[in-house]
Amino acid sequence: MIKTKYLDSIVSRETYNKLNKYSDFLIEYNKKINLISKSSEELIMSRHIEDSAQIMRFIDKNDKKILDIGSGAGFPGIVMELVKKDLGFEFKLELVEKSIRKCTYLQELCDYLKIDVVIHNDDVRKIKKNDFSTLVSRAFKPLDIFLEILEEGGINFEKILLLKGENHKKEMEQALKHWVINCDQHESITKPGSKVFVINSVQRI
Numbered sequence: 001m002i003k004t005k006y007l008d009s010i011v012s013r014e015t016y017n018k019l020n021k022y023s024d025f026l027i028e029y030n031k032k033i034n035l036i037s038k039s040s041e042e043l044i045m046s047r048h049i050e051d052s053a054q055i056m057r058f059i060d061k062n063d064k065k066i067l068d069i070g071s072g073a074g075f076p077g078i079v080m081e082l083v084k085k086d087l088g089f090e091f092k093l094e095l096v097e098k099s100i101r102k103c104t105y106l107q108e109l110c111d112y113l114k115i116d117v118v119i120h121n122d123d124v125r126k127i128k129k130n131d132f133s134t135l136v137s138r139a140f141k142p143l144d145i146f147l148e149i150l151e152e153g154g155i156n157f158e159k160i161l162l163l164k165g166e167n168h169k170k171e172m173e174q175a176l177k178h179w180v181i182n183c184d185q186h187e188s189i190t191k192p193g194s195k196v197f198v199i200n201s202v203q204r205i
């Protein structure tokens with residue numbers, strides 16, 4: 001079993017086992033469809049799973065219903081679902097992913113892990129549901145485009161949590177040309193130079 005420091009500090013042995021099952025399932029499925037880069041398979045625990053889990057630092061009891069946008073291989077949503085019990089959360093999680101093949105994978109993964117997660121196979125603009133307290137997303141779209149997509153889809157939120165890579169500064173600068181954004185930026189604990197954006201409100205200029 002591969003262990004990492006942060007995960008070790010927040011999850012039980014049982015949850016660790018489930019995260020390992022997730023990792024094994026994903027690596028096997030990655031032979032069939034492209035879910036993560038082959039080069040990141042070896043580092044899956046730190047690069048993908050721990051990176052996703054750190055978003056839990058910004059979840060609180062008011063986060064009742066969470067939507068993961070562009071889930072792909074299941075990051076961060078599936079990780080959040082697996083670790084939530086250890087951290088005392090009871091939120092409901094839904095995923096939206098436009099690729100049919102990835103949704104088939106996500107459903108098989110949920111069945112395998114015996115977790116109950118709603119999966120929408122759709123473009124997020126068409127989701128026609130608007131009762132999410134919190135939106136989360138990782139490696140989906142640049143911030144400016146992301147906010148435009150939410151606007152087009154008429155998707156409301158109380159909070160948005162985004163895992164952002166090294167381009168975060170440029171992305172924010174670009175987005176600030178079109179939006180007033182109330183955002184706290186936190187250092188990633190897994191990748192120096194990366195950030196977690198906690199967005200509390202946005203308004204188009």
Ligand SMILES: C[S@@+](CC[C@H](N)C(=O)[O-])C[C@H]1O[C@@H](n2cnc3c(N)ncnc32)[C@H](O)[C@@H]1O
Nearest residue numbers: 070071072075096097098099123124138139140
């Ligand atoms: C680069 S992947 C990131 C996947 C995952 N979040 C991760 O961190 O590995 C982006 C995913 O968003 C999905 N996607 C792109 N546009 C979308 C849209 N408009 N609505 C829903 N899903 C979309 C793609 O099919 C893809 O699986």
